[in-house]
Amino acid sequence: MYRFEICANSVASCIAAQEGGADRVELCSGIPEGGTTPSSGMIRKARESISIGLNVIIRPRGGDFLYSPEELEEMTYDIHTAKELGADGLVFGCLTREGHVDKKAMSMLMEAAEGLPVTFHRAFDHAADPMLALEDIIDLGCARILTSGCRPTAMEGAALLSQLVKEAGERIIIMPGCGVNEGNIQELARLSGAREFHFSAREPVASGMLFRNPEVTMGSEADPYGIVQTTARRVAATIAPLKS
DSSP, X not given: OOEEEEEESXXXXXXXXXXXXXXXXXXXXXXXXXXXXXOHHHHHHHHHHOOSEEEEEOOSSSSOSOOOHHXXXXXXXXXXXXXXXXXXXXXXXXXXXXXXXXXXXXXHHHHHTTTSOEEEOGGGGGOSOHHHHHHHHHHHTOSEEEEOTTSSSTTTTHHHHHHXXXXXXXXXXXXXXXXXXXXXXXXXXXXXXXXXXXXXXEEEEOOOOSSOOTTOOXXXXXXXXXXXEEOHHHHHHHHXXXXX
């Protein structure tokens, strides 16, 4: 009745997702930026390590979803790479300056993705008119939309999610994501009527480093030795309320 996708930030997270009972992962790098395209090495190793569905995000950078011609060409290269490495699906989304679905850019990427299902990601939550965006995305042939209902979390956006689910019918899957966890997934399912859910189920994992230099940080990380990744325990715990 329900399907569960894990936002996986590493091969270890992919393995934990499978062990916890997830149906599919969305493989991403750059989680602090909202998810960017993973390396070819990560995609290849993830494909070797799991038998559940493997979707790969195609997003060249953080920030907005208004892409230059050069970035779109880069994205098509990444789409071909992901396909060659065994991805089961792709995740991307493009908007115009006015906040509408960029149908020209999307058509270019959809052509490159031909043969694989496409999820239009949370660029949807930055669209000026969600219901118009829904129809445009359906017309493009996408398989699903990942959305928080245009609010900071899916629970806050439950009312719009419910509206989207009803309007979409059988034409496209509406998949709530952002802030979905073991404490709210059952209520979110009741309020939204959705049948697929996206969450990370990540927890801090202790670093194995013995020597540490407290004077040096990496990028914007407050703790350069901190590791946060999906755990099988949290995946199973989040799924459990809807499996009972």
